[in-house]
Amino acid sequence: MKKKKIIIIVSVVVGLIVAGIIISLVSKPKTEDPIDERREVMIENIVVEIKGEVYHPGLYILEQGSRINDLIELSGGFTKDANGADLNLAKVLSDGEVIIVSKKGESSTITENKIININYATVEQLMELSGIGETKAKAIVTYREQHGRFKKIEDIMNVTGISNALFERIKEQITV
Numbered sequence: 001m002k003k004k005k006i007i008i009i010v011s012v013v014v015g016l017i018v019a020g021i022i023i024s025l026v027s028k029p030k031t032e033d034p035i036d037e038r039r040e041v042m043i044e045n046i047v048v049e050i051k052g053e054v055y056h057p058g059l060y061i062l063e064q065g066s067r068i069n070d071l072i073e074l075s076g077g078f079t080k081d082a083n084g085a086d087l088n089l090a091k092v093l094s095d096g097e098v099i100i101v102s103k104k105g106e107s108s109t110i111t112e113n114k115i116i117n118i119n120y121a122t123v124e125q126l127m128e129l130s131g132i133g134e135t136k137a138k139a140i141v142t143y144r145e146q147h148g149r150f151k152k153i154e155d156i157m158n159v160t161g162i163s164n165a166l167f168e169r170i171k172e173q174i175t176v
Helices: 002-027 034-043 068-074 134-147 153-158 164-173
Strands: 045-052 058-063 098-103 109-111
Touching: 045 068, 058 068, 068 098, 134 153, 153 164
Parallel strands: 045 098
Antiparallel strands: 045 058, 098 109
């Protein structure tokens, strides 16, 4: 009888320990992969350069969707000699753009050395690509909304209306 009680007590204790381990494993909150989080943050940023008549010219990392005005503010604003009148301060910036703020009497420029990220570009930005009109730009955005981000630039050919020939024309201007 004493032996049965000891076996029962030991069995209950072992059962409780096993149940505790199982519960702690199941209820343990899943930690996010910090590398994936950083990768997500990196994808959502753009890098642009500003030169000329601003107080702090250089490279700036901005959020996707930032405008020229945001860049001007980050760079300390226009100098007293700046000709900012011919810049569209509301224009959305793209990754890789160079903004040159000229002196008064000269023309400020936006260098179109840009590469468009097809995972974040607006319809208007996509229309800047050679051979992409409003219909194809909307098709790209719709495809992206329905299927998620493009994994590689070649995936854009899955969009209706984007042929191999058109892809060859735009592949140097796009990124993911």
